[in-house]
Amino acid sequence: MSTFRELGIPGDLVKGLEEMGIVTPTEVQAKSIPFLMKNGGDFCAQAQTGTGKTAAFGLPLLTKIDPKKPVIQGLVIAPTRELAKQIGKHLFRYTKHSEKIFIEVLAGGEPMDGQIARLQRPTHIIVATPGRLLDLIKRKALSLVDVKHLVLDEADEMLSMGFKKELVSIFALSRGRRSTWLFSATFPDSIHALVKGAMPGQPETLRVDKAHVVNRDIDHRYAVCGKDEKNDFLANFLADREEERGLIFVRTKAGAIALGRQLEKLGFPVDVIQGDLSQRERDKVMRGFKGGRSRILIATDVAARGIDVEALSFVIHYQLPEQLEYYTHRSGRTARAGKKGISVALIDPRERKKIGKFEEALGFTFSEVS
Numbered sequence: 451m452s453t454f455r456e457l458g459i460p461g462d463l464v465k466g467l468e469e470m471g472i473v474t475p476t477e478v479q480a481k482s483i484p485f486l487m488k489n490g491g492d493f494c495a496q497a498q499t500g501t502g503k504t505a506a507f508g509l510p511l512l513t514k515i516d517p518k519k520p521v522i523q524g525l526v527i528a529p530t531r532e533l534a535k536q537i538g539k540h541l542f543r544y545t546k547h548s549e550k551i552f553i554e555v556l557a558g559g560e561p562m563d564g565q566i567a568r569l570q571r572p573t574h575i576i577v578a579t580p581g582r583l584l585d586l587i588k589r590k591a592l593s594l595v596d597v598k599h600l601v602l603d604e605a606d607e608m609l610s611m612g613f614k615k616e617l618v619s620i621f622a623l624s625r626g627r628r629s630t631w632l633f634s635a636t637f638p639d640s641i642h643a644l645v646k647g648a649m650p651g652q653p654e655t656l657r658v659d660k661a662h663v664v665n666r667d668i669d670h671r672y673a674v675c676g677k678d679e680k681n682d683f684l685a686n687f688l689a690d691r692e693e694e695r696g697l698i699f700v701r702t703k704a705g706a707i708a709l710g711r712q713l714e715k716l717g718f719p720v721d722v723i724q725g726d727l728s729q730r731e732r733d734k735v736m737r738g739f740k741g742g743r744s745r746i747l748i749a750t751d752v753a754a755r756g757i758d759v760e761a762l763s764f765v766i767h768y769q770l771p772e773q774l775e776y777y778t779h780r781s782g783r784t785a786r787a788g789k790k791g792i793s794v795a796l797i798d799p800r801e802r803k804k805i806g807k808f809e810e811a812l813g814f815t816f817s818e819v820s
Contacts, residue, residue: 452480458487459509466546467505476502479509481656486510486631490599492653493631494645498778501658503633504540507601511575511631512541514599517549520572521596525624527580527617529607531557531729532736537603538577551575558582559729566591580608580616587623594624602648605634606641610752614644621648635775667785672795672805673819680768680796681709685716687766687794688746695745696764699754699771699780706748709768719744725752751776759783767795770804774811794819 454464454475467473475483478501486493487510497503511524528534538555545551556565556578562585569591576583576592586592600620602608608617621630630648634641645653675683684698700706703724710722721735721744739747740759747759751771762784771777777795784791795816797805805816 454479454483454509457483459483460513460548462548463509463512463544466544466548467509469546470543472502472505476506477658478503478656479506481658482506483510485654485656487513489654490514491629492649492651493629493656494637494649494653495631495633495656496635496637496658497633498635498775498782501782503603504537505544507603507631507633508537508541508544511599511601512545512548512551515551515574517551517574519596520574522573522576522592522594523596524575524599524601525583525594525597525620526575526577526601526603527583527608527620528577528603529579529611529613531559531579533604534577534579541575541577553577556582556586559733562586562589580613580620584616584619594620595626597624597626598628600624600627600630600648602630602632602634605632605644606636606638607752609638609640609644614640617644618647635779636773667790668781669790669792670781670795670814670816671792671819672797672816674799674802675796676798681712683796684713684766684768685718688713688718691763693745694763695739695742695759696747696762696766697754697780697783698746698748698766698768700748700750700768701771703750705768706750710748713746713748718746720746720748722748723754724750751779754780754783761789762791764792764794767793770795770797770801770808774808777808778812 452475454467457475478495478497482495483506515523526537528537534555534557538553541553551574552572553575554568554573556576558579558581565586566589632645673683700709703726706722706724710720713720721739723732723735738744765781765784767780771780781793784793809815
């Protein structure tokens with residue numbers, strides 16, 4: 451297994467990584483970094499949440515920046531405010547021992563005037579959500595003419611959230627760029643079309659073998675429950691893990707809200723995050739969860755994008771997700787930074803076959819909770 455130094459990452463950035471407890475490159479990092487460091491041209495990678503993709507693109511991006519030029523040279527686009535802030539925080543921490551690189555996060559839900567004021571200072575890298583970035587460009591608060599490297603993170607999610615038009619505008623406004631790096635959990639036809647529009651020619655592509663997409667520190671289990679037995683199972687599971695924190699995934703907004711009420715009645719400190727919440731309400735829920743007011747967060751798949759909370763002991767799938775990729779997104783929230791975690795799927799008896807398909811596709815074995 452390579453080290454970050456062997457992959458070509460400079461010592462000052464490696465020092466920042468080591469202080470964050472990041473020592474051994476993940477599969478995505480080991481396969482992306484050498485190309486992005488040496489060639490740095492157009493690049494497409496399949497990468498799930500929890501595979502270390504922020505460092506995979508963030509470290510090479512930082513090495514491409516000239517700190518002496520006070521212009522925006524790197525642009526990272528993310529689908530949600532939470533993910534944008536998380537990426538910005540990681541880039542900042544990587545550069546703790548480097549020559550100063552100024553990073554600004556621009557996302558909705560925060561006062562635009564403050565963002566405009568901060569952009570008056572020298573800025574080298576912008577991390578932004580598509581809508582807020584274009585709003586600020588319209589106000590002439592920034593320009594993308596000096597951007598050399600554009601990164602699209604969770605590109606499939608941006609398209610599913612309806613940002614195609616915004617992305618096409620961003621491509622046009624950054625025509626002078628040398629490269630576009632795209633990271634996506636899935637590659638539907640819409641992503642192939644986006645790649646064609648953003649990357650003339652043939653980009654370097656990385657498809658991570660499914661067996662390497664799933665974190666090996668996660669213990670995957672399932673419990674067979676009738677519809678009326680799921681809440682009893684949950685109550686016992688949560689009671690057994692008195693202080694542990696975790697996420698429960700539910701398919702629908704209404705289901706998430708209903709489950710939250712039921713668990714509250716049973717005395718469990720829970721919060722619910724779902725798509726109908728305003729940005730202010732969403733921030734309040736996340737502050738409460740990160741601050742320990744609640745130890746259980748109930749979420750829908752889309753609402754959970756960009757959530758990054760350390761020290762989650764477990765993930766519960768109240769229903770199995772429709773898509774295989776969503777299972778890896780969900781379970782990847784636990785067992786971060788070398789810690790162990792458990793992922794439990796609650797299934798009805800007819801779904802046993804589905805567990806077998808997941809095992810075959812992802813290359814690991816589920817054990818049944820007795």
